[in-house]
Structures are given as C-alpha cells and as structure tokens.
Amino acid sequence: MSITFYEKERLFKLDTPNSSYVIGIVDKEGFVGHAYYGKKINGIAGIKDQLRVHEAPFTPEVNNRDRLSFYDCFPMEYSFHGVGDFRESSIRVKAPNGAVGVKLTYVSHEITRGKEKLQGLPATFGNEEEVDSLKIYCQDSVLGMMVCLKYSVFADVDAITRSVEIVNQSVETLYLEKAFSGCLDMDNREYEAITLHGTWARERHMERKPVGHGKFSVSSNRGETGHQEQPFMALVTKGTDDTKGEAYGFHFIYSGNFLVQAEVNQFNSVRMVVGIHPEDFCFRLKSGESFQTPEMVLVYSAEGLGQMTRSFHDLYRKHLIRSPYLHKKRPILINNWEATYFDFNTEKIIDIAKEAAKLGVEMLVLDDGWFGNRFDDNRSLGDWQVNTEKMKGGMSYLVNEVNKLGLKFGLWFEPEMISPESELYKKHPDWAIGIPGRENGLARNQFVLDVSRKEVRDEILRMVFEVLHSANIEYVKWDMNRPLSDLYSASLNADCQGELYHRYVLGMYEMQERLLAEFPNLLLENCSGGGARFDPGMLYYSPQIWCSDDTDAIERLMIQEGTAMLYPLCAMGAHVSVCPNHTVGRSTPFSTRGNVALTGTFGYELDITKLSDEEKTMVTRQVQIYHKFNDLIREGDYYRVASYYENRIYDCYLVSSKDKKQALLFYTQVMNEPNVHSKILKLRGLDPDKDYALYAVDSEKEETVINTGKVYSGDVLMNAGISMERLWGDFKSKLLYFEEH
Numbered sequence: 139m140s141i142t143f144y145e146k147e148r149l150f151k152l153d154t155p156n157s158s159y160v161i162g163i164v165d166k167e168g169f170v171g172h173a174y175y176g177k178k179i180n181g182i183a184g185i186k187d188q189l190r191v192h193e194a195p196f197t198p199e200v201n202n203r204d205r206l207s208f209y210d211c212f213p214m215e216y217s218f219h220g221v222g223d224f225r226e227s228s229i230r231v232k233a234p235n236g237a238v239g240v241k242l243t244y245v246s247h248e249i250t251r252g253k254e255k256l257q258g259l260p261a262t263f264g265n266e267e268e269v270d271s272l273k274i275y276c277q278d279s280v281l282g283m284m285v286c287l288k289y290s291v292f293a294d295v296d297a298i299t300r301s302v303e304i305v306n307q308s309v310e311t312l313y314l315e316k317a318f319s320g321c322l323d324m325d326n327r328e329y330e331a332i333t334l335h336g337t338w339a340r341e342r343h344m345e346r347k348p349v350g351h352g353k354f355s356v357s358s359n360r361g362e363t364g365h366q367e368q369p370f371m372a373l374v375t376k377g378t379d380d381t382k383g384e385a386y387g388f389h390f391i392y393s394g395n396f397l398v399q400a401e402v403n404q405f406n407s408v409r410m411v412v413g414i415h416p417e418d419f420c421f422r423l424k425s426g427e428s429f430q431t432p433e434m435v436l437v438y439s440a441e442g443l444g445q446m447t448r449s450f451h452d453l454y455r456k457h458l459i460r461s462p463y464l465h466k467k468r469p470i471l472i473n474n475w476e477a478t479y480f481d482f483n484t485e486k487i488i489d490i491a492k493e494a495a496k497l498g499v500e501m502l503v504l505d506d507g508w509f510g511n512r513f514d515d516n517r518s519l520g521d522w523q524v525n526t527e528k529m530k531g532g533m534s535y536l537v538n539e540v541n542k543l544g545l546k547f548g549l550w551f552e553p554e555m556i557s558p559e560s561e562l563y564k565k566h567p568d569w570a571i572g573i574p575g576r577e578n579g580l581a582r583n584q585f586v587l588d589v590s591r592k593e594v595r596d597e598i599l600r601m602v603f604e605v606l607h608s609a610n611i612e613y614v615k616w617d618m619n620r621p622l623s624d625l626y627s628a629s630l631n632a633d634c635q636g637e638l639y640h641r642y643v644l645g646m647y648e649m650q651e652r653l654l655a656e657f658p659n660l661l662l663e664n665c666s667g668g669g670a671r672f673d674p675g676m677l678y679y680s681p682q683i684w685c686s687d688d689t690d691a692i693e694r695l696m697i698q699e700g701t702a703m704l705y706p707l708c709a710m711g712a713h714v715s716v717c718p719n720h721t722v723g724r725s726t727p728f729s730t731r732g733n734v735a736l737t738g739t740f741g742y743e744l745d746i747t748k749l750s751d752e753e754k755t756m757v758t759r760q761v762q763i764y765h766k767f768n769d770l771i772r773e774g775d776y777y778r779v780a781s782y783y784e785n786r787i788y789d790c791y792l793v794s795s796k797d798k799k800q801a802l803l804f805y806t807q808v809m810n811e812p813n814v815h816s817k818i819l820k821l822r823g824l825d826p827d828k829d830y831a832l833y834a835v836d837s838e839k840e841e842t843v844i845n846t847g848k849v850y851s852g853d854v855l856m857n858a859g860i861s862m863e864r865l866w867g868d869f870k871s872k873l874l875y876f877e878e879h
C-alpha cells in the first residue's frame with residue numbers, strides 16, 4: 139500500500155517510489171492541511187509541525203478572535219472561499235441566498251487499491267498492484283455540500299493524481315462557480331516557473347522565469363487547450379537543470395479552458411492551483427447532483443528536469459494512453475495536405491500512393507477536401523459525404539486501390555465544425571454555437587457545432603460512421619480548427635449557460651469514445667490547427683497527436699523539445715515535408731528533416747511523385763532507419779543533452795533503452811561556427827559499467843547503419859563526453875547509435 143493513514147497523528151502519507159506527500163487533519167474543526175510534498179520520507183515524527191498550527195495566529199480553537207488570520211496562512215489542502223483565506227480559492231459556490239462562502243472540514247476517508255474511472259472524463263488508470271487511491275470526504279455544513287478530495291498514487295512512477303467531486307446534499311439548488319482539481323500550498327524556495335507557450339506553427343516553446351510575489355498563471359479561455367499555453371507549470375529550485383535540482387511538475391488532463399497558477403503571498407508561501415478556468419464557468423447542481431472535476435497530475439523529481447520528464451513519459455505510456463497501438467510501430471504514413479491542399483482527385487491520390495508504396499511508406503492519409511463541396515476552406519464542414527466529382531468511384535474505390543498497392547488508408551475529419559455554407563447549416567442553423575441577435579464570429583469561415591447536444595453528436599457520428607463503414611479506413615485524423623467564441627447553447631436554460639464550455643468538452647470526449655467503441659482497431663490521431671489540442675486529455679483517446687502545422691525541421695527542434703518535456707516521443711506526430719518549407723521558407727537537408735521526424739511518429743507530408751531520385755532513395759533509407767530504431771524511440775527513456783532553445787546553435791538528445799543496452803543520439807548543428815573545436819557532448823542515460831560500440835546512422839549513405847569500429851565506455855561517454863565534429867554548413871544533423879559491446 140502506498141497510502142497510509144496514521145490514526146493517532148491524523149495524517150495521510152502518500153508514497154511513490156521516490157516522493158512523499160503528507161496531508162494532516164487538525165483540531166476539532168477538522169481542517170485539512172498540506173504538510174509536505176517532496177523527496178521520499180520514511181518517518182512522520184514531527185511532520186505535523188509543517189502545518190504551523192502551534193505558532194501564531196494558531197487555530198481558531200485556540201485563538202478564535204483571529205480566525206481570519208488562521209485561514210489566510212494555513213497550508214490548505216483545498217482552499218476555502220470568501221471566509222477569510224484571501225489567497226486563491228479552489229471552489230466557489232453560490233447558495234440560494236446569493237452568498238458565496240465555502241468552508242470545508244474533514245468528515246471521513248476511504249483508502250482502496252486500484253483506481254475508479256472518472257465518468258465521462260479522460261484520466262489515468264492502473265490495476266490494484268499499480269495504484270492506490272484515497273478519498274477524503276469534507277463537508278460544508280452550511281451549504282449542505284460534500285466535497286470529496288480524490289488522490290491516486292502510482293507504485294511504479296513518481297506521480298500522484300488529484301481530482302475533486304462535489305455533491306449537493308442539500309434540498310436547494312446550488313451553483314458551482316469554480317471547482318479546481320487541486321491546490322498545493324508549499325514554502326516558497328524562490329522557485330522559478332517553467333511553462334510552455336506558443337502560437338499557431340510555434341507551439342510549446344519553453345520559458346523560464348522567477349516566480350515573484352503575486353500571481354503568475356497560464357490559462358486558456360478558448361474552449362480548447364490552444365496553441366498559446368500548455369496546461370502545465372513546473373516549479374523548480376534555482377539552478378535546477380536536467381540532472382540536478384528539485385522540480386515539481388503540474389499538468390492537467392483536460393482539453394478545455396484551464397488555469398494553472400502559482401501565487402506567492404505575504405508570508406512567502408506558494409499556492410499552486412490547477413483546474414477548469416472559472417471565467418464563464420457556472421454549473422447548476424440540483425439537490426442530489428454532483429460534479430466531477432478533471433484530473434491533475436503532480437510529479438516530483440529530486441534529480442532535475444530530466445527525471446521529471448521521464449516520469450511524465452512513463453505515467454502517460456503506462457497509465458494514460460489506452461490505444462492498442464501504444465506499443466506498436468505506427469504505420470509510416472504519407473499525408474497529402476502539403477502535397478495538394480484542396481487540389482486533388484482520385485487519380486492524383488493514387489499516383490502519390492503508388493510512388494509511396496514503392497519507397498516503403500505504409501499508409502496513405504487523405505486530408506481535408508474529400509467531402510461535400512469542399513474545394514477550399516470556405517464551405518462544407520458538416521457535410522460528411524464523399525465528393526464524387528473529386529473522388530470518381532467514391533471512397534471505397536479509392537481505398538481499395540490504395541489497399542491493393544499494399545498501403546493502409548486513413549482519412550481526415552473535422553467533426554466539431556459547421557460551415558455557414560453547408561447543407562447541415564441550412565437544416566440546423568441553431569446547431570452552431572452563437573448568441574441570438576449577435577453576429578456570430580467566424581474563424582476560417584466556420585462556426586463551432588454545439589456538441590454539448592446529444593442530437594448534434596448523434597447526427598455527426600452517424601455521418602462519420604457511414605463513411606468509415608463504407609471502406610477499409612484504418613486511421614482517422616480528428617481535426618479542430620478554431621476556438622470557441624460567442625458562447626450560447628440553444629439547449630441550455632439561462633441559468634445553465636455557464637455549463638457550455640465544459641459540456642462541450644465532455645461531448646467531444648463522448649464522441650471520441652463512441653468512435654473508438656465502434657472501431658476498436660482504429661488508429662486515431664488528434665489535431666487542432668496543428669498542436670492546439672496537444673494535451674493529456676486527448677492522449678486518453680488517441681496515442682498520437684499532430685504536433686504542429688510547422689513541419690520545418692529547425693522550428694520543430696524547439697516545438698518537439700518543449701513537447702517532449704511532458705509527452706513521450708511516441709505521441710508526437712512528426713512528418714518530413716518539402717523545402718523551401720511552406721511555413722517559414724527555410725531549406726534544410728532532406729536527411730535532417732528525416733532525423734527530426736524520426737523522433738516522433740514519422741511520416742511524410744509532401745508530393746512524393748515530385749521528389750528527385752536522390753530524395754526518393756533517401757526515403758527508402760529513412761524507412762529502414764525507422765524500422766530499425768522505432769522500438770527504441772517509442773519505448774525508451776528520453777534525455778536532453780543540449781538544448782537549442784537555450785544555446786541557439788545546436789540541439790542534442792538521446793533515447794536509451796530501459797535496460798541501457800542501446801541508445802540513439804540525435805544531434806543537429808543549426809548554425810555552423812567558424813574556427814571552433816569539436817563539441818564535447820556529455821551523454822546521459824547510459825550504463826557507466828557498460829562498453830558501447832558506436833555506429834553511424836546516415837540516410838545519405840547506401841549502408842544506413844555503419845559500425846565505426848570504435849568502442850566507448852559508458853562512464854567515459856557520460857563524464858568525459860564524446861566529441862562531435864563540426865559539420866559543414868547549417869542545419870546539418872547526425873545520428874549515432876550505441877550498442878552494448
């Protein structure tokens with residue numbers, strides 16, 4: 139059992155392999171406080187002092203005249219609202235008389251093996267050997283409300299998850315105006331915050347800054363996660379790097395509006411809160427109804443950011459991604475988007491498939507433009523019927539032809555959208571989210587469908603299923619190309635409009651669940667204008683997510699480095715495209731594009747019929763390299779060796795197998811520098827006691843994997859380093875493979 143309740147001390151201790159988390163219940167009123175989160179501790183004697191109840195202002199039991207002072211400094215496990223804790227509250231509830239105070243006290247608890255599902259929400263999972271769970275029931279007796287704080291502790295990963303369920307046990311209707319998934323009060327140790335921010339085509343760039351007094355947050359109010367911020371923050375002690383220092387990582391398993399916030403207060407303690415963004419959120423809870431928040435993840439590492447990263451990777455691979463493809467090589471795909479955009483027909487797609495099949499590609503994905511009247515991006519979303527003008531012979535003819543060439547077939551959909559110019563809109567204008575009497579804002583000339591409504595979900599899925607049943611379609615790319623705005627649902631009462639953002643997300647999750655139930659062998663890839671929905675929630679449904687519409691190898695180094703801070707490489711959709719690149723106009727060597735894409739799911743996004751003979755040869759070699767190394771890349775441990783984000787000159791990372799018998803080193807020299815020595819790279823993730831044979835892996839050479847004849851000790855590689863010669867030109871890359879000798 140990794141959860142212990144110490145009855146006498148009224149303490150809960152949650153233990154992962156290398157971290158501990160301690161919760162304490164204090165005095166007669168039963169306040170639930172946070173005592174400790176950090177490196178694993180074995181004993182508990184003295185830990186309760188961390189709750190500071192023996193120092194002024196003391197608990198109300200001792201000093202009721204200063205009750206507010208107590209509330210405002212007590213390290214809360216789930217902060218109150220409106221009764222005197224002036225830091226960020228975790229929950230706000232409006233009572234029938236309009237009052238909004240919430241005060242929670244301990245009632246009882248339950249410790250169990252395993253983990254319950256969160257109804258309708260993506261969440262981590264594990265069996266009775268892998269995970270234990272704790273529920274702490276708290277109440278607000280004035281409101282007649284029960285709040286259950288839920289924790290799950292993993293035996294094989296340094297991760298703890300939290301969520302909250304709120305039950306209205308009163309006879310009245312309550313309005314839940316805020317319900318975070320968790321709160322964490324810690325002593326401030328001059329933390330720095332690491333976040334991932336971006337925009338379209340430039341997602342998840344790392345940023346690091348000191349956390350000062352006041353509040354620092356990342357958030358989304360776009361109805362989806364967005365390109366702009368990741369629902370993540372790490373608090374790290376000064377000087378923390380990849381191998382040393384303390385790192386606390388907070389991540390949110392959700393795909394809608396979020397807030398992740400660090401607050402440093404007057405007494406120099408830090409309060410972290412993670413949850414659904416309270417803006418425009420209001421959930422009506424009638425008597426007996428309950429609300430379950432999404433889940434948040436906490437990861438603690440005493441060994442720097444690298445270990446935090448590997449804990450997230452392991453947690454998501456073992457306990458979040460459900461797909462049958464998780465541990466399989468994904469078919470190398472070719473997607474026609476950058477090859478043709480909307481300008482294609484069956485013949486053109488078959489030409490691409492023919493050439494791709496010859497070179498070893500394994501699946502053709504037909505992107506946007508195959509349905510309705512979709513000759514450009516101005517129309518037809520919602521009309522999921524095959525356009526037989528472009529697609530002579532229909533879908534089944536094309537899929538059969540592609541299958542005959544030995545390729546699987548995949549198809550693009552954007553199920554949550556509706557174009558004003560569509561048959562669907564003519565029939566159901568009220569299915570679009572929009573405020574009556576106000577001009578509904580367009581983005582990419584489209585509206586968002588109100589998928590909070592069952593009839594909308596049913597009709598869209600009916601059309602999608604019909605197409606998928608009509609042919610042997612083995613992969614779906616589920617896209618979502620605009621944020622939500624003009625929030626109003628024709629199906630919700632006035633006092634329930636604040637439920638729409640969340641109900642939308644639940645509706646979208648339900649659609650994906652039904653899609654997978656109907657087609658259990660489907661390989662699903664999520665996407666949102668590139669990487670606007672790269673979040674842990676989506677990973678529960680699809681084992682891979684399109685990282686970014688930017689396929690430029692150099693920009694991808696930054697995007698993929700930021701993404702890989704949290705997500706396993708097997709989840710990152712990455713393709714080789716043509717140069718000059720369609721987003722930045724940069725030209726990079728074909729081999730570099732291949733090496734960078736290899737770090738992800740790997741595929742091509744170009745007109746393969748137009749490649750030069752030399753490039754085609756390189757495709758066949760990249761295919762070989764993918765097959766040789768994908769097991770390692772997919773299942774291995776990821777180590778940052780040098781960060782292009784930090785040094786702006788070169789990038790280097792390594793993936794080693796769990797048994798440390800193999801490792802693959804990716805090096806990209808973004809900028810050449812004149813008259814410099816070779817770079818010495820100190821490797822990580824190897825076994826100091828093993829010797830390794832060094833192989834050069836190169837798609838520019840006929841023999842792609844060459845034994846250099848050199849042998850290095852793991853100890854030498856990690857402490858003295860390996861010398862990386864200067865390459866001639868910019869954007870050059872190298873792959874080195876180490877195998878136990």
Ligand code: GLA
Pocket residue numbers: 475505506515550617619665666667668669684686687
């Ligand atoms: C989004 C996706 C692209 C492509 C287009 C099609 O931008 O990210 O990969 O599918 O839509 O319209």
